[in-house]
């Protein structure tokens with residue numbers, strides 16, 4: 001807290017214009033309703049391989065004056081961005097990152113990013129752009145001669161950025177316009193931005209910070225287009241930080257969130273770069289001739305996008321973290337807030353409408369953490385295989401899982417953060433609640449690191465291809481899809497047999513329902529595509545017109561199946577260590593499942609069960625949400641960072657929401673202030 005704010009706060013306590021607010025007991029009393037959640041065991045299992053990093057960074061955030069949300073609230077964008085650089089240096093220096101450590105553990109460098117997101121996603125994204133997007137691209141696509149760049153990146157000698165998107169091109173990476181024309185005399189390339197729409201746009205760290213950038217550009221040799229290649233390019237003078245001649249760098253201007261990130265644009269005007277800027281692991285130019293180990297341009301581009309893997313992983317984690325913070329705030333606030341003033345009145349969290357939306361949100365958040373675990377485990381297994389063979393089946397399967405989980409988790413995050421904002425009523429709109437910050441952070445997850453709608457299509461295409469292959473008698477090559485049933489008749493006649501809540505709350509029964517939804521949507525998507533292909537002359541239009549209710553839903557249901565399977569594993573592991581906590585997490589799983597099945601109720605009624613069974617699931621949903629309500633406060637308490645890190649006056653762990661809100665407001669210099677424009681009021685009065 002700044003000295004000025006601290007003084008103001010002390011002064012306010014002494015001279016507040018508000019009547020004294022008595023100690024609020026609501027949160028404390030609510031906590032007493034349930035005591036069965038073992039906080040330590042839950043946190044250990046939940047954070048899993050991020051547990052140590054989380055504890056370590058939380059301590060730094062709590063102890064260092066560098067980290068202070070209140071101060072950032074009042075600072076200019078420029079100061080905020082500067083502060084983030086200081087914070088980044090502080091955290092970075094504690095993790096001692098190196099290429100060797102990264103090779104030894106592919107999740108190592110994701111740990112500080114995960115932990116930093118708890119404090120501020122603008123901070124973690126600044127780190128992610130450099131150490132993941134920039135550095136991973138060099139690691140994945142560079143050769144031995146680029147090793148120096150990698151070491152410089154880990155030592156923070158260079159600060160890198162990732163220049164893929166252009167003003168006119170995002171998801172359609174294959175149509176990027178920036179050109180890299182090969183010069184046979186020098187052996188180097190000339191970079192140009194031939195049109196306004198070819199300006200690299202949205203590029204993180206470009207406006208102020210980066211001295212290097214990965215540039216995705218169209219390689220031209222002898223007037224022949226060889227497709228998109230990646231180049232590692234200096235953009236600012238290392239000593240002076242001035243923009244290099246032939247390069248134009250600027251700020252993309254005001255955004256609706258993420259002020260802490262200096263997103264910018266890049267234009268090239270006959271900018272000469274050396275041959276070694278080309279990241280030439282997959283494609284080289286020898287004696288003026290282009291050579292590539294992967295002939296197909298599209299396939300090559302897909303492999304080149306591999307650098308986005310860990311970025312997408314961080315999007316899934318980031319969605320979970322921001323959503324968890326929103327729920328911590330909303331659940332604590334809901335537990336202390338009362339509405340009607342009756343002596344025996346329960347808090348608003350006990351209302352059915354309130355607990356159904358917030359406790360279900362909590363169940364989805366645990367599912368999102370499960371998604372991260374799946375991705376982390378798969379990545380560790382796939383990386384050594386794909387390093388040797390970038391065209392391997394395992395990588396394709398991993399890409400499809402990752403893409404679908406990225407979409408679903410970011411969509412969950414957006415919906416839940418909005419729900420939390422509404423659940424806190426007007427106070428949710430206050431900046432001091434912090435809900436706006438988190439909501440803004442999850443919002444962009446649907447777009448960056450690959451647009452969700454586009455990624456969802458890629459996963460569905462993969463599933464349909466697997467089905468097609470199995471129609472042709474080829475063996476399944478994707479373990480995550482080994483339940484796929486090629487016989488539509490069997491899928492159509494599937495009937496779930498549960499007759500009570502008890503029978504529904506059975507993991508086998510639930511997984512069979514999740515699997516059925518994928519099977520059903522796979523076959524109906526194929527039928528829809530066939531129908532469309534007869535209606536439209538080209539396959540692209542047929543594909544585009546088969547999305548709603550079919551191809552998009554297929555990808556989502558695949559992701560939810562994967563999350564459900566992992567959710568069971570998590571609850572089993574917790575159960576082994578603490579039966580009571582495990583039972584609560586299992587209940588959360590039943591709630592998650594009931595909610596997801598009800599979300600597709602028309603599909604299930606058409607294909608798997610009756611209205612009586614629908615009623616059982618609805619009752620399960622309502623009862624489970626109510627039963628879990630007391631535990632929900634303990635779950636967020638167990639997983640939440642400290643009040644300082646959370647930075648929310650209404651979500652603080654002591655439940656003193658009103659006192660804290662008054663303090664925050666009265667600490668503003670302009671709380672009791674006459675603005676300069678008061679004469680305008682006289683003007684409108686006509687006096």
Ligand SMILES: Cc1cc2nc3c(=O)[nH]c(=O)nc-3n(C[C@H](O)[C@H](O)[C@H](O)COP(=O)(O)OP(=O)(O)OC[C@H]3O[C@@H](n4cnc5c(N)ncnc54)[C@H](O)[C@@H]3O)c2cc1C
Pocket residue numbers: 129162163164165168169170171172201202203204258263444447448449450451452453454
């Ligand atoms: C804050 C921020 C930071 C960023 N940082 C970087 C960075 O550091 N480096 C970088 O290279 N990029 C960065 N980006 C860009 C980001 O990756 C792109 O915005 C993203 O890839 C989407 O591209 P687009 O914005 O061009 O949207 P488009 O791809 O044009 O999409 C627009 C809309 O069209 C829809 N659409 C597109 N294609 C299809 C299709 N085939 N079928 C159905 N619907 C479709 C999409 O669903 C979307 O709703 C950043 C963006 C933001 C907002």
